Amino acid sequence: MSEPILSLEAVETDIAQYHILKGVSLSVPRGQVTMLLGRNGVGKTTTMRTIMGLLRNKAGQIRFDGAEISGELASSRCRAGIGFVPEDMGIFSALTVEENMILAAVSGAPDRARLDWLFTVFPPLKTFWKAPAGTLSGGQKQMLSIARAMIEDRKLYLIDEPTKGLAPAIVSTMVGALRELKRQGASILMVEQNFAVARALGDHCVVMDDGRATWSGAMADLATDHALQERLMGLSMEAG
Numbered sequence: 001m002s003e004p005i006l007s008l009e010a011v012e013t014d015i016a017q018y019h020i021l022k023g024v025s026l027s028v029p030r031g032q033v034t035m036l037l038g039r040n041g042v043g044k045t046t047t048m049r050t051i052m053g054l055l056r057n058k059a060g061q062i063r064f065d066g067a068e069i070s071g072e073l074a075s076s077r078c079r080a081g082i083g084f085v086p087e088d089m090g091i092f093s094a095l096t097v098e099e100n101m102i103l104a105a106v107s108g109a110p111d112r113a114r115l116d117w118l119f120t121v122f123p124p125l126k127t128f129w130k131a132p133a134g135t136l137s138g139g140q141k142q143m144l145s146i147a148r149a150m151i152e153d154r155k156l157y158l159i160d161e162p163t164k165g166l167a168p169a170i171v172s173t174m175v176g177a178l179r180e181l182k183r184q185g186a187s188i189l190m191v192e193q194n195f196a197v198a199r200a201l202g203d204h205c206v207v208m209d210d211g212r213a214t215w216s217g218a219m220a221d222l223a224t225d226h227a228l229q230e231r232l233m234g235l236s237m238e239a240g
């Protein structure tokens, strides 16, 4: 098996005086979708922010595409090929959709064909191309946030709760777009609280509890084992 695109080994991160990540070890295989699951407050977002370099790990290793990146700035990690869709979406409300997209393309002007493809995946972005991003609906802002990460081919996509707070119809658009990204062979690490979405997209999953990764395995194994779900996450989620 080829080397994972990303691996964490005993990663520890503090936020202020709090010890949040207590030794996270996980790996993300190339060309597959890995779901990061767990109850509220166990450290999923902190893990994503630590991988991106927005928080510094005080111990452990983060290897991305064959290199140790713990010492790198977030901007270098972005240039090295990590695309990040943060939980708060990270878009610029006062700028237009177009300007938001241009700023997201780190290696120059956005590619026309890639933009056309994104317009087919997220049609509202074309409709509101010249509108300030702040005027978009919640679902359209989430589309913009994901499209910004997809504007260039990234080696790894980190996507934090892309369906949070969205109406069911928008959730299906989002799942369709992420399926499209998956179909192209993207490597993705995604936090997702909606288990039906996690099951629809995930190949693998890593479950966290209290600042550590406590289980990893095939999504299909977790999806069909309610007792395992109960043990790992405290509730059995209808895999619906």
Ligand SMILES: Nc1ncnc2c1ncn2[C@@H]1O[C@H](COP(=O)(O)OP(=O)(O)OP(=O)(O)O)[C@@H](O)[C@H]1O
Residues within 6 Å of the ligand: 015, 016, 018, 020, 038, 039, 040, 041, 042, 043, 044, 045, 046, 047
């Ligand atoms: N700025 C902060 N200051 C203090 N504690 C924080 C801060 N940010 C996060 N935490 C704490 O870190 C822990 C992990 O938070 P994190 O957001 O990583 O969890 P999560 O698994 O993503 O949760 P959720 O599913 O609710 O988003 C929580 O106990 C949270 O209260």
